[in-house]
Amino acid sequence: MSSATGTFSLQQPLNYRAGARVQPADGGHSEEVHEPATGRVIGKFLCSGEKEIDLAVQSAKAAFKIWSQKSGMERSRVLLEAARIIRACFFWISEEQRDEIAKMETINNGKSIFEARVDVDISWQSLEYYAGLAGSLAGQHIQLPGGCFAYTRREPLGVCVGIGAWNYPFQIACWKSAPALACGNAMIYKPSPLTPISAVMLAEIFSKAGVPKGLFNVVQGGAATGQFLCHHPDVAKVSFTGSVPTGIKIMEMSAKGVKPVTLELGGKSPLIIFSDCVLENAVKGALMANFLTQGEVCCNGTRVFVQREILDTFTKEVVKRTQKIKIGDPLLEDTRMGALISQPHLERVQGFIKQAKEQGAKVLCGGNLYVPDDPKLKNGYYMQPCVLGNCRDDMTCVKEEIFGPVMSILPFDTEEEAVERANNTPFGLAGGVFTRDIQRAHRVVAALQAGMCFINNYNISPVELPFGGYKMSGFGRENGKAAMEYYSQLKTVCVEMGDVESVF
Numbered sequence: 001m002s003s004a005t006g007t008f009s010l011q012q013p014l015n016y017r018a019g020a021r022v023q024p025a026d027g028g029h030s031e032e033v034h035e036p037a038t039g040r041v042i043g044k045f046l047c048s049g050e051k052e053i054d055l056a057v058q059s060a061k062a063a064f065k066i067w068s069q070k071s072g073m074e075r076s077r078v079l080l081e082a083a084r085i086i087r088a089c090f091f092w093i094s095e096e097q098r099d100e101i102a103k104m105e106t107i108n109n110g111k112s113i114f115e116a117r118v119d120v121d122i123s124w125q126s127l128e129y130y131a132g133l134a135g136s137l138a139g140q141h142i143q144l145p146g147g148c149f150a151y152t153r154r155e156p157l158g159v160c161v162g163i164g165a166w167n168y169p170f171q172i173a174c175w176k177s178a179p180a181l182a183c184g185n186a187m188i189y190k191p192s193p194l195t196p197i198s199a200v201m202l203a204e205i206f207s208k209a210g211v212p213k214g215l216f217n218v219v220q221g222g223a224a225t226g227q228f229l230c231h232h233p234d235v236a237k238v239s240f241t242g243s244v245p246t247g248i249k250i251m252e253m254s255a256k257g258v259k260p261v262t263l264e265l266g267g268k269s270p271l272i273i274f275s276d277c278v279l280e281n282a283v284k285g286a287l288m289a290n291f292l293t294q295g296e297v298c299c300n301g302t303r304v305f306v307q308r309e310i311l312d313t314f315t316k317e318v319v320k321r322t323q324k325i326k327i328g329d330p331l332l333e334d335t336r337m338g339a340l341i342s343q344p345h346l347e348r349v350q351g352f353i354k355q356a357k358e359q360g361a362k363v364l365c366g367g368n369l370y371v372p373d374d375p376k377l378k379n380g381y382y383m384q385p386c387v388l389g390n391c392r393d394d395m396t397c398v399k400e401e402i403f404g405p406v407m408s409i410l411p412f413d414t415e416e417e418a419v420e421r422a423n424n425t426p427f428g429l430a431g432g433v434f435t436r437d438i439q440r441a442h443r444v445v446a447a448l449q450a451g452m453c454f455i456n457n458y459n460i461s462p463v464e465l466p467f468g469g470y471k472m473s474g475f476g477r478e479n480g481k482a483a484m485e486y487y488s489q490l491k492t493v494c495v496e497m498g499d500v501e502s503v504f
Ligand SMILES: NC(=O)C1=CN([C@@H]2O[C@H](COP(=O)(O)OP(=O)(O)OC[C@H]3O[C@@H](n4cnc5c(N)ncnc54)[C@H](O)[C@@H]3O)[C@@H](O)[C@H]2O)C=CC1
Pocket: 163, 164, 165, 166, 167, 168, 190, 191, 192, 193, 221, 222, 223, 224, 225, 226, 227, 230, 241, 242, 243, 244, 245, 246, 247, 249, 250, 263, 264, 265, 266, 267, 297, 298, 299, 401, 403, 429, 469
């Protein structure tokens, strides 16, 4: 079997401003774009400078004037059309076009085409969901004495900035832009410099769907470009997905301009497996919690606490299935684990495994580099998914976010102990529990200090559900109705129906 892996090269500019792909007006250094599956350089782009950021902001401000005056239903129709265009890529047009977005995501990120398709589905569902909410964005009427009254208006914020990570490039761009645009805002989006491609595709789709020119702009670059965005005086809000250290910097920069922020940061989430679980589901859940997108998922349940009675059976089954995961060319239909995002990241993950061994953990399977047979893939960033046993809570692999395919198994005896250990982390993004005991399931998730909890499943992402963290995993919410609050502000209008009674 062969695939298109190893054939793509970037031809078009990756910035998008005022309704067109453009080269940035100024810039610092240029960045290479890699194809993780082969390690090939597929192109380069110039990181946007201060002048380009200002042009993008001015263009977004002009579009905001038009878009914010539209009714919710008018905005809804445009978002629905954008969702339809993306779906059409999947279902109604030729095979070539059908897979276009997912293919680009796979080429640029390294994840399997199978998963990339799911990501793109979740992305158009997000646009569809917020299209549905746009028309019902409304305030309140409040009766006051003497026939006076007040009402509230839910208004957009203005030009919002979205800064994204590299693990779900298209999906993160949609999760931020869909509620932002539904509320009447404009957005400037900066993807990770490692995955610059698919956000521009989204910009083109928005234009085709009928958003005003400049409503959704894309600027490319790394930290410096992100800083220009956060410091720009005409930016009203920053929504960030990425690591905790960068999240702290974003908050500091935004604080200077008193700009609201949404922070979707990292995690080290617990998954608690009780001995009364349906073992088959718990094993599947543990794999879902650890190995999607090569383990590069913020809400992964990487600390797998297993009740001692079933530790051996559970571990044996998890190891058996992990060894069967098909690694390799991510564009092949039957591949379930592609390449990690970059060579430095692969080395970092390998470093965590080495350190885990030094600290006494036992590699139960995987953990080594993987070299596919296909010669074109020999420089790709592959590794075998890894399960670690003999783990303790004080080990680095159990305390720190690895962001790779590494599961740590930790035995426990009692519910109380499991909950206490699960919460013993500065992170609080997600958590999960597998048990047949319905009361215990709800008791445990109520006690977990985490923003997104799963009972008897893990890592599903329906767009209707608010998603976000507790503690150092951030604040604010994406998805669900909740996100609308983070992209709008409340104005109160107090109406006098009589004469003014002055105290002077
Ligand atoms: N909670 C969530 O929803 C998610 C969280 N993450 C977290 O993201 C991390 C991995 O993603 P990375 O891209 O490596 O994170 P990162 O923090 O290095 O970069 C994220 C984004 O911030 C930009 N950036 C970096 N320094 C900046 C600065 N000083 N000012 C402004 N922008 C700056 C980057 O260019 C990139 O676009 C992991 O910790 C992961 O857990 C990833 C996906 C989802």
